[in-house]
Amino acid sequence: MGLGLAITKDFVEAMGGSVSVSSIYGAGSTFIVTVPQFKAESSGNFSTVNMSGYIAAGTQNDNKEQVASLAGISTSFIAPEAQILAVDDNNSNLVVIREFLKSTKVNVDLVTSGSEAIELCNSKAYNLILMDHMMPEPDGIETMHRIKEGISSLNRTTPVLVLTANAVGDCRKKYLEEGFDDYLSKPVIREVLLKMIRYYINPKLVTEVTEPTEAVAVDAPDAVIEKSSIIDFEELGKRFDSQNSVINMVLSECVTEGEKKIPLLRQVYEDKDIARYAVEAHGVKGVMASICANDFSERAKKHEFAGKENRVDFIEEDIDGFLEEYREVLDYITEYLKKRGIMVKKPVSVAGGDSTESVERLTALAEEALDEFDADKALKIIDKLLKAVPEDKRAKVEEIRAYADDFQYDLAKDGLEKL
Numbered sequence: 001m002g003l004g005l006a007i008t009k010d011f012v013e014a015m016g017g018s019v020s021v022s023s024i025y026g027a028g029s030t031f032i033v034t035v036p037q038f039k040a041e042s043s044g045n046f047s048t049v050n051m052s053g054y055i056a057a058g059t060q061n062d063n064k065e066q067v068a069s070l071a072g073i074s075t076s077f078i079a080p081e082a083q084i085l086a087v088d089d090n091n092s093n094l095v096v097i098r099e100f101l102k103s104t105k106v107n108v109d110l111v112t113s114g115s116e117a118i119e120l121c122n123s124k125a126y127n128l129i130l131m132d133h134m135m136p137e138p139d140g141i142e143t144m145h146r147i148k149e150g151i152s153s154l155n156r157t158t159p160v161l162v163l164t165a166n167a168v169g170d171c172r173k174k175y176l177e178e179g180f181d182d183y184l185s186k187p188v189i190r191e192v193l194l195k196m197i198r199y200y201i202n203p204k205l206v207t208e209v210t211e212p213t214e215a216v217a218v219d220a221p222d223a224v225i226e227k228s229s230i231i232d233f234e235e236l237g238k239r240f241d242s243q244n245s246v247i248n249m250v251l252s253e254c255v256t257e258g259e260k261k262i263p264l265l266r267q268v269y270e271d272k273d274i275a276r277y278a279v280e281a282h283g284v285k286g287v288m289a290s291i292c293a294n295d296f297s298e299r300a301k302k303h304e305f306a307g308k309e310n311r312v313d314f315i316e317e318d319i320d321g322f323l324e325e326y327r328e329v330l331d332y333i334t335e336y337l338k339k340r341g342i343m344v345k346k347p348v349s350v351a352g353g354d355s356t357e358s359v360e361r362l363t364a365l366a367e368e369a370l371d372e373f374d375a376d377k378a379l380k381i382i383d384k385l386l387k388a389v390p391e392d393k394r395a396k397v398e399e400i401r402a403y404a405d406d407f408q409y410d411l412a413k414d415g416l417e418k419l
Contacts (some may be wrong), residue, residue: 039195041359091372091373092253092255101193129159144160159181163184190241228336244340255344280310291333
């Protein structure tokens, strides 16, 4: 019993609980195990308690409960030596994560595919990995397995949290059984993200700070007072702490990404790749939810599930209207940003043009690749740029390349803009 009791004690304490004992000589001993649990407010809430002792919320309606259940974990910290990898095929989601984590000073590598994540994990050790589930092959589940089980992987024991809009009921159980260490519901809430990171990274990397790391608005909250039937700006303002610079950055990325997504949705549908159509519609659903374009997010959800259930008739009947409304949302955001002096960067076409590409064109292409967090593409373009620039600028381009190769995208983009 001695060894079994010791093992039990370790497990219970890992869950934040305790083991106590009372004995009566000649009669026996009573062992009492106490483990903290959290009571859901209603039977319709699908929250579950995992071994870290908190409730992970599965829907947007659960966010307040999730924040409350993480109340004991501080968001006032910095971790400048921590290394985190975020994987998501939608750039706007990566922008949100990057902006949410700036105050913590953690080092974040951002990639848009499972293949890139696997390659990085074979060459660099991380303290935590944030993994989107629904991506084009390999998806998040396969990517996680290849990272945790790969012979060459340096991250076989690194905690991996799945980012998902599907963390309800059996889906939650499935993610944990697959091998994910935990899950974060989309759209990601800043406070929950910081608390999850604070919990999972090595405490030795964390420095508590006396000043809260909550973001503070320094500009007029014009986004909050905007009235729109397309975007709930009041909710959007709360989501991003009324930081208009961040709101505008995310909205701009949504437009840039959407300009590519509309023709892509049309193309995969015409190619009868309905499984891929479902993945792309899922991405639209998540991005629109993240900017509080809730009605259109729900419409995208219908297309996602139509693709999953192979209901091609529904897609065929609604795709024109669906993509037209997508265009209306993008046009509305573009006009909203234009009124605030922000011009959305349009995707740069790689088709056509001279065989000898100009410095201006290569610079624009490199900036676009960095905006997409596509390091391989950016490095290939910068290599072309090295050959195209005058001799006196090559040292600067080599410096830009080093920044891009080290995933310091902001510094690389700054260098390109000054080139």
